Amino acid sequence: MPPRGRRPVGSSDTRQEILTAAGELFAERGFERTTMRAVAARADVDPALIHHYFVNKEGLLAAALVLPVDPAALLAGLDKDPEHAGEALVGRLLGVWEGDPDARHRMVGLLRVGLSHERAAAGLRDLLGRTILIALSRVVAQDHRSLRAALVGSQMGGLLLGRYVLGIPGVRDATPGQLVVAIGPVLQHYLTGPVGGAVAPATASR
Amino acid sequence: MPPRGRRPVGSSDTRQEILTAAGELFAERGFERTTMRAVAARADVDPALIHHYFVNKEGLLAAALVLPVDPAALLAGLDKDPEHAGEALVGRLLGVWEGDPDARHRMVGLLRVGLSHERAAAGLRDLLGRTILIALSRVVAQDHRSLRAALVGSQMGGLLLGRYVLGIPGVRDATPGQLVVAIGPVLQHYLTGPVGGAVAPATASR
């Protein structure tokens, strides 16, 4: 449970207050276990206000689905040293997850919600596609961009899953340094190595 | 929605009927969205019977949490050709997922439930630890076994997530052949390559 308590009273931006609370709760509990009442309580507003602003629970979810980190910033400068982009990428991501628990919780929450709810899965897919894929384009090899980006995403998503959600001992107890050494070359491979180009290249690049 | 309808009337093993229905529904909808009533309806039994056999919903979940594939069988013979174990492993797993939709749904369901429910996450962690880790031990390098196994699991979990749950275009539209080419070397690296042994080896092998 990250930073609790009301904001400094000055900012009574109710709508934003609700959105923040909803983001936290969806991340913590998933869609079903998050009640409108709980969101209202955390945001310190009346439950009816949420309906006023977002119509219903799904509207609230849609509005609350945002990436907690800026992918562009995360990937900035990675193309300066393409040989070590893989290592740098794992390192930075782990840096965020280890150093900013709130951001980590939010990203875990995105996964949680995306898995628990059909509509949210679509929303998450679009969100990731519009942000990460585009941001990765600069550092990724020319061919099979979408496949490469997705492979990078799948590995990092799997790590997020194993380390922070399921708590698989092998990856939960590893140090960030170990993970960088182990996973860096893998991302490097996905970014610039051969990724199935020999097989049906026509269907791969869409 | 896999094989519907009652079994051949001969086998009136109610308990098993319930367990099957519960496994399907938990996989399809996650923990919260699965209602006792729905399980009862699908198993064609009275809702009260479920309580009779499994006490409550969590008891039912615990009993329904089983791997749909035998890890030992999946990994059998992989140590015969250690150089290509990575490729073979992705290939076999993709073979199961592509060729056996029911098994795929069940595995996706395990992820879904593990993410949607704290207790289930613990159960899933133990289940994976007791089966996959042990099965992988034979083909994995001697050092950092638990880390290696977890890394393999994280990548395959991430692929499961991206390809079948979220439907990220890059991995959703790739052919199994492409994925084998792209991911095979990665698993190979996790199985036998250097995985952060230089950093704090003492804490790594637990």
Next chain:
DNA sequence: GTCTATAGACGGATAGAC
């Protein structure tokens, strides 16, 4: 914009007859 009150539905769980 904000809140009170409440409708309306559903789900988990239990008691107890058969």
Next chain:
DNA sequence: GTCTATCCGTCTATAGAC
């Protein structure tokens, strides 16, 4: 072992006063 009946809590959503 199986089923009927039902309690009790909780949730989303809405109507309407202020």
